[in-house]
Amino acid sequence: MGDKSPKNKEKLKRKADKKSKAISPTSSQLEETTSKTK
DSSP states (O other): OGGGSHHHHHHHHHHHHHHHHHHOHHHHHHHHHHHHHO
16 A cells, blocks of 8 residues: 555665665675676
8 A cells, every 4th residue: 555655665675775784784885886886
């Protein structure tokens, strides 16, 4: 229902990103650098 709204998806995505960053900050940093070089 409300999950289908893009705003909610963004919030969920950010939450997941923060969680993954807290778990492995190095991997997220690597991803950022690789996406920048692409």
